[in-house]
Amino acid sequence: MVFSLSKESQAELQLFQNEIAAANPSDLLQFSANYFNQRLEQQRAFLKAREPEFRAKNIVLFPETDESLSRPQSAQSQSRSRSSVMFKSPFVNEDPHSNVFKNGFDMDPHEQDAHQLSQDEQPHGGEKGSTPPLPMHFNAQRRTSVSGETLQPNNFDDWTPDHYKEKSEQQLERLEKSIGNNFLFNKLDSDSKRLVINCLEEKSVRNGSTIIKQGDQGDYFYVVEQGTVDFYVNDNKVNSSGPGSSFGELALMYNSPRAATVVATSDCLLWALDRLTFRKILLGSSFKKRLMYDDLLKTMPVLKSLTTYDRAKLADALDTKIYQPGETIIREGDQGENFYLIEYGAVDVSKEGQGVINKLKDHDYFGEVALLNDLPRQATVTATKRTKVATLGKSGFQRLLGPAVDVLKLNDPTRH
Ligand SMILES: Nc1ncnc2c1ncn2[C@@H]1O[C@@H]2COP(=O)(O)O[C@H]2[C@H]1O
Ligand SMILES: Nc1ncnc2c1ncn2[C@@H]1O[C@@H]2COP(=O)(O)O[C@H]2[C@H]1O
Numbered sequence: 001m002v003f004s005l006s007k008e009s010q011a012e013l014q015l016f017q018n019e020i021a022a023a024n025p026s027d028l029l030q031f032s033a034n035y036f037n038q039r040l041e042q043q044r045a046f047l048k049a050r051e052p053e054f055r056a057k058n059i060v061l062f063p064e065t066d067e068s069l070s071r072p073q074s075a076q077s078q079s080r081s082r083s084s085v086m087f088k089s090p091f092v093n094e095d096p097h098s099n100v101f102k103n104g105f106d107m108d109p110h111e112q113d114a115h116q117l118s119q120d121e122q123p124h125g126g127e128k129g130s131t132p133p134l135p136m137h138f139n140a141q142r143r144t145s146v147s148g149e150t151l152q153p154n155n156f157d158d159w160t161p162d163h164y165k166e167k168s169e170q171q172l173e174r175l176e177k178s179i180g181n182n183f184l185f186n187k188l189d190s191d192s193k194r195l196v197i198n199c200l201e202e203k204s205v206r207n208g209s210t211i212i213k214q215g216d217q218g219d220y221f222y223v224v225e226q227g228t229v230d231f232y233v234n235d236n237k238v239n240s241s242g243p244g245s246s247f248g249e250l251a252l253m254y255n256s257p258r259a260a261t262v263v264a265t266s267d268c269l270l271w272a273l274d275r276l277t278f279r280k281i282l283l284g285s286s287f288k289k290r291l292m293y294d295d296l297l298k299t300m301p302v303l304k305s306l307t308t309y310d311r312a313k314l315a316d317a318l319d320t321k322i323y324q325p326g327e328t329i330i331r332e333g334d335q336g337e338n339f340y341l342i343e344y345g346a347v348d349v350s351k352e353g354q355g356v357i358n359k360l361k362d363h364d365y366f367g368e369v370a371l372l373n374d375l376p377r378q379a380t381v382t383a384t385k386r387t388k389v390a391t392l393g394k395s396g397f398q399r400l401l402g403p404a405v406d407v408l409k410l411n412d413p414t415r416h
Contacts, residue, residue: 015189023292024320026344026388038284043191163199163274172197178225179271182244184286192281200271205264212262218251220272221282227268232261240265250308252278253287259309290315293390296343300363305403317396323383330381336370338391345387349379358413368408371397378414
């Protein structure tokens with residue numbers, strides 16, 4: 001038998017491969033489990049939001065599960081449950097509604113063949129001419145498990161986006177133009193992007209109004225379509241931003257009080273996304289780096305003085321690299337381009353004519369001397385174990401380390 005993957009499966013695998021390439025996870029199995037749980041939840045959220053639309057077309061997306069059938073039931077409720085399980089598949093060739101499924105759900109008859117076991121191969125000897133089996137992923141009701149990530153949302157098995165409202169073509173076009181290119185949306189697949197856009201609520205605020213108050217609980221995340229806002233921490237102005245920017249993510253990500261007060265400095269048109277949809281859809285994609293680096297940055301002694309906001313911005317700018325034992329990471333005399341934080345592993349620092357002068361391990365850092373003093377690299381750094389580092393480019397180093405720079409200067413190993 002020639003086994004060929006459907007286009008849909010190939011696209012899904014390609015997406016997955018890209019994610020692995022970008023994250024370079026040390027624990028591939030945990031990463032994969034988290035990733036597919038998240039995909040599953042996104043897909044279900046997308047379907048749940050559209051359930052009424054399908055119900056109107058007599059398509060049952062969420063049949064009662066086998067689990068509910070195995071519980072003792074009255075004869076009446078049993079027959080009700082059974083009839084809802086015997087739904088008509090939207091994937092049957094002649095089903096007039098099958099074309100409502102887009103991206104990963106619609107299949108032409110040829111593709112469908114690839115998804116189907118042949119009649120002979122069906123586990124329970126399916127009868128000829130009976131409804132073809134559904135693709136593995138169809139049961140939108142199936143359970144997903146909780147991921148192990150610190151910032152990962154709780155389990156949202158019962159979650160349905162509360163604020164889902166299909167936008168008009170005109171609104172979609174406008175949103176696509178004004179905020180569709182924002183970094184938040186770039187990382188989303190088309191289903192998730194559409195779900196997020198349809199969950200956005202339009203909010204107009206007057207010049208001078210307080211949109212967020214420091215210390216309050218987080219409810220919404222905001223994207224600015226028109227207007228400008230100022231940010232205050234403890235009554236000191238720390239920032240301002242305008243169209244295309246976004247704010248209000250910190251309290252939703254970390255379940256912490258609002259870190260700043262946000263005040264409109266002109267009449268503003270904002271798009272608000274509720275906390276759950278934010279956590280469910282955006283957190284794992286657009287803010288993935290923050291999730292990935294949160295533990296590392298929190299535990300690095302040199303970064304102790306950074307606020308949650310500083311750490312979040314720093315995480316956005318980091319990249320991951322893995323070095324094998326014996327690999328040179330920095331060569332003495334080269335020009336300095338990056339600063340390195342060791343997530344795990346071990347490195348030797350050596351100098352021409354002096355040999356090994358220092359040994360560094362988990363949660364240490366290196367590569368700061370050249371960047372702080374605008375000098376060539378002062379030593380060679382070589383991995384002695386498999387070593388995973390987070391790297392920060394020169395411009396990020398100058399912009400994003402804030403008060404940690406003073407600590408780096410104080411600890412400069414070449415000062416003595
Ligand atoms: N310097 C800053 N410190 C904290 N929050 C800031 C700062 N600049 C902008 N903000 C934004 O202000 C928002 C206030 O609410 P959050 O804490 O949810 O998320 C915060 C950030 O998105
Ligand atoms: N005693 C040391 N002398 C020079 N560099 C050191 C020493 N100990 C650790 N290092 C690190 O090795 C790095 C080599 O590149 P940089 O000079 O940019 O920054 C250097 C420091 O981070």
